[in-house]
Amino acid sequence: MNETMVCAVGNVATLPAYRELAAGPSARFRLAVTARYWDREKNTWTDGHTNFFTVWANRQLATNAATSLSVGDPVVVQGRLKVRTETREGQQWTSADIDAVAIGHDLARGTTAFRRPGRPETEAPAPPRPEPEWETPADTPDPAAQQQPEPVPAP
Numbered sequence: 001m002n003e004t005m006v007c008a009v010g011n012v013a014t015l016p017a018y019r020e021l022a023a024g025p026s027a028r029f030r031l032a033v034t035a036r037y038w039d040r041e042k043n044t045w046t047d048g049h050t051n052f053f054t055v056w057a058n059r060q061l062a063t064n065a066a067t068s069l070s071v072g073d074p075v076v077v078q079g080r081l082k083v084r085t086e087t088r089e090g091q092q093w094t095s096a097d098i099d100a101v102a103i104g105h106d107l108a109r110g111t112t113a114f115r116r117p118g119r120p121e122t123e124a125p126a127p128p129r130p131e132p133e134w135e136t137p138a139d140t141p142d143p144a145a146q147q148q149p150e151p152v153p154a155p
Contacts, residue, residue: 004081005080005081005101006078006080006081007031007076008053008076008077009074009075009076009077009106010031010032010033010034010053010074010075011031011034011072011073011074012029012030012069012071012075013031013032014127015029015069015070016028016029016065016066016069016154018062018063018066019030024058024062025059025060025063026056026058027057027058027061027062027063027065027066028055028056028057029054029065029069030052030054031052031053031054031055031075032046032048032050032051032052033051033052033053034050035048036048047058047147051096052096053097053098054095054097054098054131055077055098055100056079056099057100057103060117061101061102061103064103064117065100072101073105073108074104074105074108075103075104075105076103076104076106077098077100077102078100078102078103080098080099080101081097081100082096082097082098083095083097084096107128147153
């Protein structure tokens, strides 16, 4: 199935609205994306047109977005673009929604502190894992270079 995946960089324009639904948690907020360009005449950066998107998040992403985002936060949103056209009171309205797959703070414009959500206490803690061996000894040949592609059977 072909879907239009987008990555939008902008600012949270409305406080996330969180709802507990039968299918699981859901949250939505408006994202303002403003183009900026260098104005040679004024010798300064200038704001261009602002596009607004409704961002929808579901399940754990909805819970995390609702507790992590505030109005004005710079964010990066990746997800499926859905453009809808509807008629309201005789007028045509077009809206652009993003069904979010990932949402994060834009670290080019600030810092953040990541915290994992609490785990249920019924789970046992995971045992510590040893560090992987990143170094390949010089006398060991590269296994990827020795692998031969599998032959493809004729139809």
